[in-house]
Amino acid sequence: MxxxxxxxxxxxxxxxxxxxxxxxxxxxxxxxxxxxxxxxxxxxxxxxxxxxxxxxxxxxxxxxxxxxxxxxxxxxxxxxxxxxxxxxxxxxxxxxxxxxxxxxxxxSSIQKCASLIHKPINDSAIISSRYKNNYGKISHLIALGLNVYLLPEPELTVSEVVKKIASNVGYKLRLHICIDVSLDTERVYVGSVEDFMNLDDNGLKVIFVEPSPS
Amino acid sequence: MxxxxxxxxxxxxxxxxxxxxxxxxxxxxxxxxxxxxxxxxxxxxxxxxxxxxxxxxxxxxxxxxxxxxxxxxxxxxxxxxxxxxxxxxxxxxxxxxxxxxxxxxxxSSIQKCASLIHKPINDSAIISSRYKNNYGKISHLIALGLNVYLLPEPELTVSEVVKKIASNVGYKLRLHICIDVSLDTERVYVGSVEDFMNLDDNGLKVIFVEPSPS
Structure with a gap:
């Protein structure tokens, strides 16, 4: 029935x-x-x-x-x-x-971010690490051929979030980071894990994770 | 840099x-x-x-x-x-x-479907089987603790899609199926895999897959 x-x-x-x-x-x-x-x-x-x-x-x-x-x-x-x-x-x-x-x-901020960085939302996972430690899932999702949109803990800076990603994921990654989408303070970054190790920027963050193209 | x-x-x-x-x-x-x-x-x-x-x-x-x-x-x-x-x-x-x-x-139709069935889009994967055979990923995603929103092949009926899901997934599943969301013909179904084996309905489909609650 x-x-x-x-x-x-x-x-x-x-x-x-x-x-x-x-x-x-x-x-x-x-x-x-x-x-x-x-x-x-x-x-x-x-x-x-x-x-x-x-x-x-x-x-x-x-x-x-x-x-x-x-x-x-x-x-x-x-x-x-x-x-x-x-x-x-x-x-x-x-x-x-x-x-x-x-x-x-x-x-959602994920959609505005996807439009800005020209990346698909289909064939992706959307995970939040605000109330659950979901960082450990990222490498499994990448291995499955999916990209990941991460909504991280609001209080952490970009470098703090990227360090958590790096310590959980064995793959070489490329990250796109959208902050404060649709506001006057909107900004978008792209780079490798190493590129973001010292970026103390913060705001309303969406982090897109994909395997490194190289 | x-x-x-x-x-x-x-x-x-x-x-x-x-x-x-x-x-x-x-x-x-x-x-x-x-x-x-x-x-x-x-x-x-x-x-x-x-x-x-x-x-x-x-x-x-x-x-x-x-x-x-x-x-x-x-x-x-x-x-x-x-x-x-x-x-x-x-x-x-x-x-x-x-x-x-x-x-x-x-x-997107996924968002309207999520609102109708009151299910989260975060902690979910969004996959399409229109151009890629993505059915094999569903069991891995469920095992990771994620739900799945599937955009299936437009030409297949509900029963044909559900049979493909069933033959690929070992878990007991609960499915929510949204068809033609936001149109006059909008309809939403919920049930187990067995419930849908004979449903020859078709239209613009979004299928939400989660582990069975029992």
Whole structure:
């Protein structure tokens, strides 16, 4: 027996809002904002919403750290409330906290990075090392012929992340590193593991790992 | 030495247009359409553009099959020409044909599927079996603790794809299957490998593979 899944339809609704700039807002996000009574989002996304006067709704900033979980419980089942997830709700986003809600995708930082570096997202793995030590998987994925998009720990600098990659992977690698995609401070680097050993840059990072071409 | 990559800036520009419905058009896509002299896209996306009167540009339908590659060469370096890629240009899309062009992401069918089935895209691999036999990788990825989003051969029915998965994977699996996401014909199924052995449904498919919960 094959069960056909039913659309969820409970409040709040959860929408992806893109990596930072309102250029990546979707039409469904904009029409939802017009309908909203309450909009919950990060301070960066709220700034973008105000800049383009996208809504008359009450705007509430998402708390950071441990307070987040408690706060998300307080808005469960609140009508006409929209929770915006920076990037895509299902790419290390807020979707997982709302199993009963309707969710709509948004452009993730991984996609903007892939567009900037001209690398495919298909035939790739997307892993995060924020809550799990996933560094050990990278060499297995490369051996399988996949590339890897890594969302690393936010507090680590580029050199700290690259040292963790290097100590786990035996292959010669080429890395592309996207930071703060879609923001005014956006920057993209490319090089070998050795090239990044002393780069103390930090920001919202996406690291693309592929075997070295040589 | 770390080289900072430079933004590409050659025509045509390539933009993701979402999985089918204009609800997933981005603001940057809509403003590009206003600026365009020529817009190249699939017939489905062109229909959506006409429905919302998004542009005064000349609209050209992308040819299918072998003619596609020849056609794409004829529009290289044509000014104010925008090539729209259904979904995201870097997820089995048109981005790879334009190494010199600026590319902008779009919502892929994988993302819409993930939102519908409430499954994460992080800690997952995205593989396509359209041009490569990637079925053999699925069991390795599951063993690594990753889930798999598979974009299968378009001509195969659900039962034909599931039989290929079953013959390659030793694990007990749970499958979620999204077809025609964001279109009026959108449907989502969930079940075990056995459940799908006789489902002759077809359409634009995304198959999510995870270990069976039992």
């Amino acid at each position: 094959v069960s056909q899944k039913v659309q969820r339809n409970f409040w709040p609704k959860v929408l992806g809002a893109g990596p930072g700039s309102s250029k990546y807002f979707t039409t469904i996000l904009l029409s939802s904002l017009k309908d909203a009574e309450t909009v919950v989002a990060s301070s960066r996304i709220l700034q973008e919403i105000k800049k383009i006067s996208a809504t008359d709704a009450e705007l509430i900033e998402l708390p950071k750290g441990g307070e987040l979980y408690e706060f998300l419980n307080t808005i469960k089942s609140k009508e006409r409330t929209y929770v915006l997830s920076t990037g895509d709700p299902m790419v290390s986003g807020l979707g997982k906290f709302f199993p009963e809600s309707e969710i709509e995708p948004g452009i | 770390v080289s900072q990559k430079v933004q590409r800036n050659f025509w045509p520009k390539v933009l993701g247009a979402g999985p089918g419905s204009s609800k997933y058009f981005t603001t940057i896509l809509l403003s590009s359409l206003k600026d365009a002299e020529t817009v190249v896209a699939s017939s489905r996306i062109l229909q959506e553009i006409k429905k919302i009167s998004a542009t005064d540009a000349e609209l050209i339908e992308l040819p299918k099959g072998g003619e596609l590659y020849e056609f794409l060469n004829t529009i290289k370096s044509k000014e104010r020409t925008y090539v729209l890629s259904t979904g995201d240009p870097m997820v089995s899309g048109l981005g790879k044909f334009f190494p010199e062009s600026e590319i902008e992401p779009g919502i």
